[in-house]
Amino acid sequence: MTPRVSDPFTGQSIESARRTLAARLRSAQLEEAELDARILLGAALGLDLTGLIAQAARLLTEAEASRIAQHAQRRIAGEPVARILGTREFWGLPFRLSDATLVPRPDTETVVERALELFREQKATQQPRIADIGTGSGAILLALLHDIPGAFGVGTDLSLNALETARGNAVTLGLADRSAFVACSYLAALRGPFDLIVSNPPYIPSAEIPKLSLEVREHDPHLALDGGNDGYDAYRALIPQAAERLAPGGALIVEAGQGQARNIETLLTAAALVVDRPPKADLAGIPRAVSARKMPP
Numbered sequence: 001m002t003p004r005v006s007d008p009f010t011g012q013s014i015e016s017a018r019r020t021l022a023a024r025l026r027s028a029q030l031e032e033a034e035l036d037a038r039i040l041l042g043a044a045l046g047l048d049l050t051g052l053i054a055q056a057a058r059l060l061t062e063a064e065a066s067r068i069a070q071h072a073q074r075r076i077a078g079e080p081v082a083r084i085l086g087t088r089e090f091w092g093l094p095f096r097l098s099d100a101t102l103v104p105r106p107d108t109e110t111v112v113e114r115a116l117e118l119f120r121e122q123k124a125t126q127q128p129r130i131a132d133i134g135t136g137s138g139a140i141l142l143a144l145l146h147d148i149p150g151a152f153g154v155g156t157d158l159s160l161n162a163l164e165t166a167r168g169n170a171v172t173l174g175l176a177d178r179s180a181f182v183a184c185s186y187l188a189a190l191r192g193p194f195d196l197i198v199s200n201p202p203y204i205p206s207a208e209i210p211k212l213s214l215e216v217r218e219h220d221p222h223l224a225l226d227g228g229n230d231g232y233d234a235y236r237a238l239i240p241q242a243a244e245r246l247a248p249g250g251a252l253i254v255e256a257g258q259g260q261a262r263n264i265e266t267l268l269t270a271a272a273l274v275v276d277r278p279p280k281a282d283l284a285g286i287p288r289a290v291s292a293r294k295m296p297p
Ligand SMILES: C[S@@+](CC[C@H](N)C(=O)[O-])C[C@H]1O[C@@H](n2cnc3c(N)ncnc32)[C@H](O)[C@@H]1O
Pocket: 100, 101, 102, 103, 104, 105, 108, 133, 134, 135, 136, 137, 138, 139, 140, 156, 157, 158, 159, 162, 184, 185, 186, 199, 200, 201, 202, 203, 223, 224, 225
């Protein structure tokens, strides 16, 4: 049974609880206080935005007030909304999370966009074989399988717990029969050939991790963040492995951290892949999805 937390919400209507919650989050200096309040309230009550409006005057039960207070306490302590809810939307699809999975970021949708762009140009196959390296919740792989009905894909990760979560997401999204999940380091257990290889690997330089926001450094798994001394360990390991396993004409698309795109292009070229277009920028204009092709012999 969930412990009760002393709360200021008992006896309030849904609307006044929303205002109280938003005010508490604002005084904790949370930037998205209004939005967070609406999402957390909706989750605690099992209501969407329309339900919150329709039932605005209804008084909360004691159990509901206690749930809202618990959500408030966790958010004020710095826990991200996605962690509190245990779920996050990516590419318009719902993904369950676990302690072992990164919260998928909107920036990573740039990798999905670039992969779809390259697939549509390939024309060679309507049934591409896709590999997602460091799949986490399965976000990139499952988004691609969702949008390419003939595709088959495999996701790898070092974390068994993350792979379990990714498998569960594949089932929920109706994609289990076109996906497989394998525990290994990068592509070590994969043979290929693949038409598309995608990856959002760990790329934060180790020394930068303590400087990240509390929401990231305390709540995202270290294994998902740590890119070694200079941040490029994962790229150095996975790019040559991917180059070997790409089909001729196939493409590798990797997410880059801020300022990393040029160096990643150098690693791609050194692995005999051809960088035939500039990186795709995210909504903030940061070069995010770096891609290269394996040329036919
Ligand atoms: C930045 S997260 C990306 C997760 C997911 N693809 C996403 O975009 O939300 C990097 C992922 O790589 C995994 N990882 C770290 N080292 C790895 C390795 N050597 N081999 C395979 N996966 C690894 C982590 O467990 C984590 O799930």
